[in-house]
Amino acid sequence: xxxxxxxxxxxxxxxxxxxxxxxxxxxxxxxxxxxxxxxxxxxxxxxxxxxxxxxxxxxxxxxxxxxxxxxxxxxxxxxxxxxxxxxxxxxxxxxxxxxxxxxxxxxxxxxxxxxxxxxxxxxxxxxxxxxxxxxxx
Numbered sequence: 001x002x003x004x005x006x007x008x009x010x011x012x013x014x015x016x017x018x019x020x021x022x023x024x025x026x027x028x029x030x031x032x033x034x035x036x037x038x039x040x041x042x043x044x045x046x047x048x049x050x051x052x053x054x055x056x057x058x059x060x061x062x063x064x065x066x067x068x069x070x071x072x073x074x075x076x077x078x079x080x081x082x083x084x085x086x087x088x089x090x091x092x093x094x095x096x097x098x099x100x101x102x103x104x105x106x107x108x109x110x111x112x113x114x115x116x117x118x119x120x121x122x123x124x125x126x127x128x129x130x131x132x133x134x135x136x137x
Contacts, residue, residue, distance in 0.1 A: 021034060021035070027085070027086075029085050030082060033078055036082075040071060041075060044071050047071060048068065050064055051068060063114060066111040070104045070108050073101070077097050077100035
């Protein structure tokens with residue numbers, strides 16, 4: 001079955017949805033915040049679906065868990081940032097967004113280190129030339 005017409009309809013719907021948001025909300029920063037939240041929530045949903053389909057105890061599941069935590073932190077940052085801008089909050093109410101974004105970076109550092117250790121454990125770099133030779137035959 002040809003999925004191209006369905007994909008085109010989906011893209012058109014997304015474009016019209018974005019244009020409607022732009023038309024209805026005059027503040028561009030709030031628009032960016034709402035779009036960021038939308039994409040962040042979608043990424044969390046897909047990550048959760050991926051997480052539930054992975055084997056228990058697999059190293060990939062551990063990475064997806066960290067990725068999901070970082071995404072959650074970024075979505076909380078976007079939500080808080082949008083609420084602060086929408087309600088024109090000031091003072092100490094601004095600090096949670098710094099905590100959320102810092103937490104996301106810390107989680108990404110931990111995940112990056114785990115991926116680095118994983119690459120050292122299974123280091124494919126040494127075997128790359130051999131794999132290329134076998135693939136070209």
